[in-house]
Amino acid sequence: MTNKNLNLQNTFLVVASYVFYGWWDYRFLALIIFSSLVDYTIGLKLEKEKKQAHRKVLLWSSILVNLGFLGFFKYFNFFVDNFVTAFSFLGQNIQPNTLDIILPVGISFYTFQTLSYTIDVYKQRLKPTKDLVSFLAFVSFFPQLVAGPIERATNLLPQFYKKRKFYYSNAVNGCKQILWGLFKKVVIADSCAEYANIIFNNSSDYSGSTLFLGALFFTFQIYGDFSGYSDIAIGTARLFGFNLKQNFAFPYFSRDIAEFWRRWHISLSTWFRDYLYIPLGGSRGGTWMKVRNTFIIFLVSGFWHGANWTFIVWGLLNALYFLPLLLSGRNRNHLNSISQDTLFPKFKELLSMLITFLLTVIAWVFFRAETITHAFSYLQGMFSNTLFSMPLIRPTDIIMLVVAFIILEWIGRREQYAIEVLFQRKPRVVKWSFYMVLIAFILVFSNETPKEFIYFQF
Template identity: 75%
Template sequence: MLFNSIDFAIFLPIIFILYWFVTNKNLKSQNLLIVISSYIFYGWWDWRFLSLILFSTIVDYLIGISLSKQENQTKRKMLLWTSILVNLGFLGFFKYYNFFLDNFINAFSFFGTEINANSLNIILPVGISFYTFQTLSYTIDVYKRKLEPTKDFIAFSAFVSFFPQLVAGPIERATNLLPQFYSKRHFDYSKAVDGMRQILWGLFKKIVIADNCAQYANIIFNNSSEYSGSTLVLGAIFFTFQIYCDFSGYSDIAIGTSRLFGFNLQQNFAFPYFSRDIAEFWRRWHISLSTWFRDYLYIPLGGSRGGTWNKIRNVFIIFIVSGFWHGANWTFIVWGALNALYFLPIFITNNNRNNLNVVAQGKYLPNLKELLSMLLTFGLTVFAWIFFRAENISHAFSYISEIFSSSLFRIPIYEKDDFVKPIFLLVIIFVIIEWLGREQQYAIAQLGLKWKWPLRYLMCKLPLKQNCLKVE
């Protein structure tokens, strides 16, 4: 079930009414309702994959309890590795089996040996990367004794399958979200209104910006050999805003929806395109994933301890794994490695924590140095996104080679130019709103609170006009 669908528009108010008016007197009933509604939400796409969530939930619930009773360190490690292998085994099979098989066959073919092996027609379960990492964080934290294991199976099931963030994040830690299922929730009108505002802002980003940018980015990338370098730059910029508004839009809807039910999720995107260097970008982009890799991969590998080569190794590992997490294609791995190359110079020179505050904090405009730093970081990010979007490595290099040709200096030509201009105008308005709200949890958290109701109504109405500029 998609957030921007009629199904969800019907589903959400029904669950909201049942949650606050039918099950509100009993915490167990509320948690059970969340579990049932989450399974309906996920099963709406394909009910067969509900067994994966249920199995993962049972395994990690039982392992958590077993870890609390076990003092033998060897047995504790065996329990931890059981959880890791089960969860990553499912993820690896469904997401990466064909990738590894195809590359294995190609490697042997390169040396003149033919291997006959058929790829499997595997459907990738929606959200498997998200809930797998969420359950893993629970087991690892219990193993490290940072968290007491729960004996409440319903609360744990609700934590694993919580529908607002089940398929697109944020990837919540058990230390933050799980305890919220133990406490009685009370309806807070101001929190619900704030949640609705964030949902509307997420819908605006997803439907108005991302979906409209996507149609032009797709045409340009899918027919890149027919366009000039300047038009290809246009396509890369369209994709840059598409992917940000897609990812962060879903996160906003998830966080806002959670607030309607009395839950607080962590901020997942903190205006990353206003970053002044790549380190700041990665502190602001997909925060729940970046911090997950930092805490559960980078630090266990040694983090910033040890010699320079160990640090470089760890940086490359975390960025490459992050790229591979996004998809089973060499383009994602190159995208991750490229970001590692961006990051290394400022990391080695200990400048990776220079920009911890909000850019131009308390000011309307940045100074010249901040502006140039943001433009450089944005340009590097746009370049890296080309690999992320390309069909394969060859396509990415051909796309880039055409950009750095003489055609870069031509005026961009696009068949439906009259429709591109309104999209650009919308993107510019969007960037201005994001800039003005960059010190808030989301851009319109404070915008329009003192406006008269007709203006507030118009602001809320715009996201509901789905694909309003879409060209048939």
């Protein structure tokens, strides 16, 4: 394949990605193009500039431009509203002007992706590209543009320089991944969402057991929704000859919160680790520095998810969960999958997994609630004396589907993607029967009104 053909491939991807992004709102194409051009230019200048002071100016120019756009579109009204609340508390009534700002889809994801490029070039981990088309394709690559995974330039950008050919095996694996992602989204997440929304939106009307069930429904909704999108993105990328990083590694089978965060939204967790936590000093300093850095990374992670105090408290709660493990040096205890060599977990592992899962469910209540007050009232109702009563809502079919889904995930937990190993050495008729069943479920559970992915709003 000649360089001309490779350039045509990348040009096609840029055009396809811009059409895909502009289909939602073409006005924001200017934003992603401008951000891309800024970091492309700064990358070239960083290579030529030898003075460290000037290189820092270039780096901070990129950071301020990218985070400036993100801050304006995502947090402007949040800060204005809290500014007004603070002055009202002091007895001063002010009437500021708020703006009717539309949050560009995916801005949190592609902002971090392009920032990783500039930072890696600055730290000389990566040579800046002189191929503008490849860089534009890297920033706007449509499978993972709007909800991740957040790809590092060191992994994804070099793939745009290579010859890409069609391989049947890659296409088959990609289609399997897309199918599994659609099943997670349409069958698991959207079904759970229906009941989670009813219960959360009318939480004062339900018993503790029903509220607990609603929290469980949201727990599987957000996992099926977000990991389902990641599977679809990874599978689609394979069809085009690209390999994206794994973004979820069966997080609900974690034995402590530290393991959970190594398995949940891996691309974001590792981004914060490498570009925020480690530069702040990581775990190298004394106890105070470890505690400070832990709270910073979790609070920033919470704020990244949205302009609402509920997300900040969600981040704070996860920091409190994580802190005892960090201080006791047990935050790196579980680096392998649970029950690596056995079918069933040991009692101690099972207990640890259930406790971690319960802590996660409680934290998700803050993530889902509309306000802090709503979250606390929901938890108060959930842990009331009606916790062990019979739930008022009992969708047996959805509960059975979730249980079957957990079993399938458990079977495939030792591999990177469950769908690839469930029927590896089974006869072809068994494999195709399974795929047909997945397709049938997707068609049956599809609604005329499609539900958006949760993380589109982030």
